[in-house]
Amino acid sequence: MREYLVTLLLAAVVCYVVTPFVKSAAIKLGVVSKIRERDVHTTPTPRWGGVAMWIGMAVTFAMVHHLSLVGKSFTRESIGIFLAATFLVLLGMVDDRFELDALTKLAGQALAAGILLIYGVQIFWLPINGVVTLPPSIGQLLTIIIVLVTINAVNFIDGLDGLAAGIVAISGAAFFAFAYLLAVIYGFSRAGSPSLITAIIIGVCLGFLPHNAYPAKIFMGDSGSMLLGLLLAASAITLTGQIDPNAISAEKLGPTLLPLALPLAVLAIPLIDLFAAIVRRLRAGKSPFAADNEHIHHRIMRSGNTQSRTALIMYFWTATIAFPVSISAFTPLWVAGAVFASLLVFTIIFQRQRPEFHKAEREKKVLSA
Numbered sequence: 001m002r003e004y005l006v007t008l009l010l011a012a013v014v015c016y017v018v019t020p021f022v023k024s025a026a027i028k029l030g031v032v033s034k035i036r037e038r039d040v041h042t043t044p045t046p047r048w049g050g051v052a053m054w055i056g057m058a059v060t061f062a063m064v065h066h067l068s069l070v071g072k073s074f075t076r077e078s079i080g081i082f083l084a085a086t087f088l089v090l091l092g093m094v095d096d097r098f099e100l101d102a103l104t105k106l107a108g109q110a111l112a113a114g115i116l117l118i119y120g121v122q123i124f125w126l127p128i129n130g131v132v133t134l135p136p137s138i139g140q141l142l143t144i145i146i147v148l149v150t151i152n153a154v155n156f157i158d159g160l161d162g163l164a165a166g167i168v169a170i171s172g173a174a175f176f177a178f179a180y181l182l183a184v185i186y187g188f189s190r191a192g193s194p195s196l197i198t199a200i201i202i203g204v205c206l207g208f209l210p211h212n213a214y215p216a217k218i219f220m221g222d223s224g225s226m227l228l229g230l231l232l233a234a235s236a237i238t239l240t241g242q243i244d245p246n247a248i249s250a251e252k253l254g255p256t257l258l259p260l261a262l263p264l265a266v267l268a269i270p271l272i273d274l275f276a277a278i279v280r281r282l283r284a285g286k287s288p289f290a291a292d293n294e295h296i297h298h299r300i301m302r303s304g305n306t307q308s309r310t311a312l313i314m315y316f317w318t319a320t321i322a323f324p325v326s327i328s329a330f331t332p333l334w335v336a337g338a339v340f341a342s343l344l345v346f347t348i349i350f351q352r353q354r355p356e357f358h359k360a361e362r363e364k365k366v367l368s369a
Helices: 002-028 049-064 076-099 102-118 136-156 165-187 192-212 222-242 250-266 268-283 297-304 307-327 332-350 354-369
Strands: none
Touching: 002 049, 002 192, 002 250, 049 076, 049 192, 049 222, 076 102, 076 192, 076 222, 102 222, 136 222, 136 307, 165 222, 165 250, 165 268, 165 354, 192 222, 250 268, 250 307, 268 297, 268 307, 297 307, 307 332
């Protein structure tokens, strides 16, 4: 555990330190977001936060591979994840500067998924009447779909200061806890790659958040959202691919199935937002890639919450779903249920609160209108 904490802290520190330099470079090169009708921010803000995250990841990779435990996590799959992430960051940098069309970005994301496949990052089985090993072609197709959906789910929630980075950090923490405990309690291999990647995810998000929290000094841009989405998807898929389905006993089946279920749980809010947006736009006769201001975070803000409070509400909802699912594999169901109920009650109470200063702010806006 100590080496993974070192990995996390190193990624956080490097990302935090390099972000101001990336911000300056983005401003000089004109990588600054324009104010669009659907946007919440009111001042032009530089992008390329994903570049700072990538630097944090790359430096961490280079420095921790000498550690005795974490060093064992550097497998062929880890190399593939790094290369795919690098490709997506480069694509995101171009998009942040020149705003590529949606189909071009989707094709690039599919190519990144292809890089993962080349290096063995693939879904090998599914829980159908037990555990069924998939034909290679089906596993490859499912892997690409999971990667594309996760990347775009993260991209969709990147609409408020600090929102995507905070949600992904919480998601990464839930998944890291699951991967680490799976190795310790059930004796599977230490799930090195997923533990390493999720530790880095948490680190770069925590290092980036001080610069991205409201009022944001820099946005992560598509270079950041695509990077984080790919890392989350690859971590889950890698853990799944490391487990021999023939070695899974009935006693171990539950926790072994969670690598597939957990990403759905930790990204439940973004996924709901993603599919709701697609349905909403298709019903309106628009392209599913057309942007609007009807996302979940937009609606929470319109109910009278500030950007910061909206982000907190979204954090709490993510934790409410993610952590009970994560611990359900290693504790009695009543414990996971109690954790879920406690978090649910707290989140609902917090969301329904209307602090007086919110009311005062709304009244000021009405008077000044």
